[in-house]
Amino acid sequence: MSTKIALVTGAASGLGLASATKLAQSGHHLCLVDIDAAGLEKAAQHIRNLGSEAVTFCADLGQAENCQEAINSAIEAFGQIDTLCNIAAVMLPARTTDMAQSAFETTLAVNLAAPFYLMQAALPHLIDAHGSIVNVASAVGISAQAYNAAYCATKAGLIQMTKSLAMEYIHEPIRINAVAPGGMMTPLARNMMNVENPDPGLLARTTPLRGLVEMDDVADMVAFLASEKARGHHGSCIVIDKGMCAG
């Protein structure tokens, strides 16, 4: 098995860490990117314990220039990138009239602008490597959730951005796909509890009737889409939500 290089954002926690783990287990070396320095170092040690090489790049991806630097750091360390996994995100739910401008702008910068700038910087390397991009969107980018307008908009935007790039690069040797998970128990998901006096009827509309999605199942899909086994997938958005978006 030839060693491949994956750059994973949001790798210090939750789905990013779980996906980096799956990628290491399938023979990748990792460039781990996150704003959380301590979490990133723990994640790197975990990946090294699995027998893969890991380098870290600690930065706020909400600053556009850091996205180019993140890609540069992977190229400097490994000389190539085979897979870019855009997993870092923030969710800052609020009633629309209460939402601070800074929270709205951060949500757009981290969840939508950063994946764009990372893809822009990585595309030449990924095409050279006949590689792949996996963008993590959300089921609420398809079936919207109250009190979460900015987050839902970024996730819907990321799905269309994935498809637009898939069309633009349809003649190039690269695959570009998205995953749209339903609710998973992570620090990000717990933020939903910060909304004051929400209407329970509205929250029930996106309550997962079959329970939360297992993070491991989503990480398996990220690793699958990154792999050559997913050669039939380009411009796909795979929903893993235990039926949440079905009706």
Ligand SMILES: NC(=O)c1ccc[n+]([C@@H]2O[C@H](COP(=O)([O-])OP(=O)(O)OC[C@H]3O[C@@H](n4cnc5c(N)ncnc54)[C@H](O)[C@@H]3O)[C@@H](O)[C@H]2O)c1
């Ligand atoms: N948890 C859920 O219910 C759920 C559902 C659907 C989709 N998702 C998506 O899954 C992905 C992973 O989220 P998670 O649930 O594992 O949450 P998480 O909070 O565990 O992980 C998010 C990671 O992103 C990093 N991050 C945040 N802001 C950053 C910044 N400015 N620069 C760099 N890194 C930054 C955090 O430090 C953290 O490590 C996200 O894209 C999220 O939108 C989550």
